Amino acid sequence: MKPLFAVLFGLALQVAAAANDNCTPDEVQPAVNRFSGAGYDFLTKFSTMPPDWDQEVFDNLWQVWEEPVRSEAAQATPEQRREMAFSRYGLTSEPGDTSGKPQQYVVDAQGGWTMNCLSCHQGKVAGQVIPGVPNAHFALQSLMEDVRNTKRILGKRMVRMDMASAIFPLGTTNGSTNAVMFGMALMANRDAKLNVRPGLPPAMTHHDHDAPAWWNFKKKTRLYSDGFSAKGHRPLMQFMLVPENGPEVFADREDEFQEVYAWLESLEAPKYPFAIDHKLAAKGEVVFSNHCAECHGTYGKDETYPNKIVPIDVVGTDPVRLGALSPEHRHAYGQSWFAHFGEHPTIDDPGGYVAPPLDGIWASAPYFHNGSVPTLWHVMNSSERPGIWRRTEDGYDQEKVGLEVATFDEVPAEAAKIGRERRKYFDTSKNGKSAAGHTFPDALEEAEKHAVLEYLKTL
Numbered sequence: 326m327k328p329l330f331a332v333l334f335g336l337a338l339q340v341a342a343a344a345n346d347n348c349t350p351d352e353v354q355p356a357v358n359r360f361s362g363a364g365y366d367f368l369t370k371f372s373t374m375p376p377d378w379d380q381e382v383f384d385n386l387w388q389v390w391e392e393p394v395r396s397e398a399a400q401a402t403p404e405q406r407r408e409m410a411f412s413r414y415g416l417t418s419e420p421g422d423t424s425g426k427p428q429q430y431v432v433d434a435q436g437g438w439t440m441n442c443l444s445c446h447q448g449k450v451a452g453q454v455i456p457g458v459p460n461a462h463f464a465l466q467s468l469m470e471d472v473r474n475t476k477r478i479l480g481k482r483m484v485r486m487d488m489a490s491a492i493f494p495l496g497t498t499n500g501s502t503n504a505v506m507f508g509m510a511l512m513a514n515r516d517a518k519l520n521v522r523p524g525l526p527p528a529m530t531h532h533d534h535d536a537p538a539w540w541n542f543k544k545k546t547r548l549y550s551d552g553f554s555a556k557g558h559r560p561l562m563q564f565m566l567v568p569e570n571g572p573e574v575f576a577d578r579e580d581e582f583q584e585v586y587a588w589l590e591s592l593e594a595p596k597y598p599f600a601i602d603h604k605l606a607a608k609g610e611v612v613f614s615n616h617c618a619e620c621h622g623t624y625g626k627d628e629t630y631p632n633k634i635v636p637i638d639v640v641g642t643d644p645v646r647l648g649a650l651s652p653e654h655r656h657a658y659g660q661s662w663f664a665h666f667g668e669h670p671t672i673d674d675p676g677g678y679v680a681p682p683l684d685g686i687w688a689s690a691p692y693f694h695n696g697s698v699p700t701l702w703h704v705m706n707s708s709e710r711p712g713i714w715r716r717t718e719d720g721y722d723q724e725k726v727g728l729e730v731a732t733f734d735e736v737p738a739e740a741a742k743i744g745r746e747r748r749k750y751f752d753t754s755k756n757g758k759s760a761a762g763h764t765f766p767d768a769l770e771e772a773e774k775h776a777v778l779e780y781l782k783t784l
Contacts, residue, residue: 359456360419364588367581368441369419369428373565373574376437377486382475383438386410389474391745412718415462415499417447417454429460442564442585445502445536450595450688451721457539457592458688461500461696461728462718467745469495494531497755499748500716501533501696505649511566512654517661519572530649532757535696538689540592541682544622544630547672550694551647552634552679553655555669558586563663575662594685597782599723609780612773616765620680624784636677641762643695647678683784690727691716697753697760700727701781705766705774712760715750726778 359365387398387406390413398406407425411417416427426432429444448460469490476483493510496502510526534550548554562575562582614623622630637644652673658664659671678694692698702725703710711732720729733750740746753760766774 359592362584362588362591363581364585367584368431368443368588369426370431371581372431372433372437372439372441373570373578374439374567375484375569376433376439377484378438378472378476378481380432380436380438381479382472382481383410385479386471386475388478389471391743414464414468415448415460417449417460420454428454429463442561445504446539449719450690451598452719453598455595455688457542457589458595458685459500459536459538461535461691461716463496463502464499464745464748465502466490466495466497467499467748470744496533497748498533498696498751498758500691501535503531504534504536505646506531508563509650509654511563512658512661515566515661517657517666519566519575519662521568521571527654530645530757532645532649533695534646535691535694537681538594538685539589540594541684542589542592544632544682544684545679546632547679550678551650551672551675552632553650553672553675554658555664555671557665557669558582559663559665561585561589572662594784595688597687599782601782602779603783605776606779606783609773609776609778610783612769612777613780616769617777621683624684630682631680633680634672634675634677635680640678640680641764642678642693643697643757643759643761645757646694647675683781686781686784687726691751692727693760693763695758697751697758699730699751700725701778702726703760704763705769705778707761707764707767710753710760712754713750713752726782 384403384406387395387409389395390398394409398409401409404425411427416429418424418426419428428447429441430438431441432438443460444463444465445460446457447454448458448462449455450458450461469486473483473487473491475481476487494503506529509529513527514522514524516522537550542556546556548556548560554560558579559575559582562578565575565578618629620631620633620635622628637647655671655673659669659673660667664671686701690699690701692701692704698704698710699714699716700722702722711730713733713736714730715733716728716730721727722729736747736750736752740750752758766777769777
């Protein structure tokens with residue numbers, strides 16, 4: 326999203342059913358092409374905001390990289406440099422697309438690059454690009470730092486995104502963003518009918534958030550981790566709140582965002598691509614039904630999902646996200662165009678977080694609303710959650726079900742001095758990043774935890 330004083334960014338199935346439980350990701354083939362349809366095409370091909378930079382800037386980002394990476398890039402081909410940049414910043418291509426365009430940015434005919442919703446909501450797991458998977462690799466803060474430095478070298482004009490990213494925190498850990506505060510700043514500069522209302526942004530509690538899996542959109546009746554907003558296509562349009570877009574632009578683009586809404590509703594959770602012990606999973610289903618289904622729903626033939634908000638003093642997870650939005654802000658949102666001027670009721674003080682659906686849970690690591698827990702095993706074993714961890718790019722932990730990570734007692738001294746390196750480490754001691762809470766599995770026996778973990782692979 327982009328606040329008035331600083332235009333920020335858009336808030337914004339290649340892995341499918343495998344007949345053999347013992348297949349590897351390389352053997353997984355898509356049953357249906359979900360990288361298609363009017364909604365997907367609109368997100369990836371049409372921009373409603375000014376570009377953040379041009380193709381020349383992107384092609385020269387390597388010139389501001391640290392050594393020895395810069396020297397390696399200098400000797401590489403343009404295609405290899407592009408691959409290095411995509412890896413560095415968490416960008417992906419649509420499978421089979423050789424155009425060089427990322428899914429996370431619209432690249433127009435003039436070479437302008439503009440962020441879209443997929444920047445946070447489209448990534449990869451175990452090297453596989455999956456429609457709607459949270460982008461746990463996205464390095465927005467590092468990308469914008471490199472863009473600013475490259476523009477200085479090339480003598481390019483700075484735009485509001487460049488200036489904004491220098492003073493407004495975009496994300497302190499790769500894979501998570503300060504998206505909630507973007508939205509708060511955006512709404513502070515509009516009236517209920519979305520007319521621009523210049524003014525200073527309100528006091529904000531900056532913190533990072535982990536994007537949810539989009540394939541669970543269809544099950545939800547309310548949006549966001551606290552469930553305060555009713556579901557609809559208009560909330561998806563908040564990233565368009567740049568000064569150049571008046572109320573008429575939002576009205577003109579409703580049809581396209583209804584298509585986006587329909588595309589989200591069409592997404593299916595990816596199936597676990599590794600071996601599953603189905604006998605053990607069946608035992609886990611019984612334990613899950615007795616201990617977890619009340620909040621997270623049931624799965625299979627007769628699925629249910631309660632859309633239940635669990636009070637913060639019950640779930641015990643990090644409270645910063647919940648308190649970052651005031652009841653006044655939520656109420657103002659509820660009276661605005663986004664909520665049909667009160668026709669779609671909001672919850673001004675939700676008091677907790679929504680227990681999410683668990684379809685495709687194996688693919689949506691890290692876990693919790695702030696992305697603080699790297700694997701499902703760590704979710705099930707609260708006392709074993711690492712304080713500081715760093716993921717590998719494409720590794721997948723089949724035993725613990727989630728990210729392949731290394732753990733640390735502290736961020737290495739050299740990395741702590743350099744922002745781009747520090748952002749590769751998740752430090753749960755920082756504000757808004759606690760991995761505490763959701764200790765319900767502690768009541769289970771070890772065998773029961775093991776069985777539930779196996780069952781979760783089947784969802």
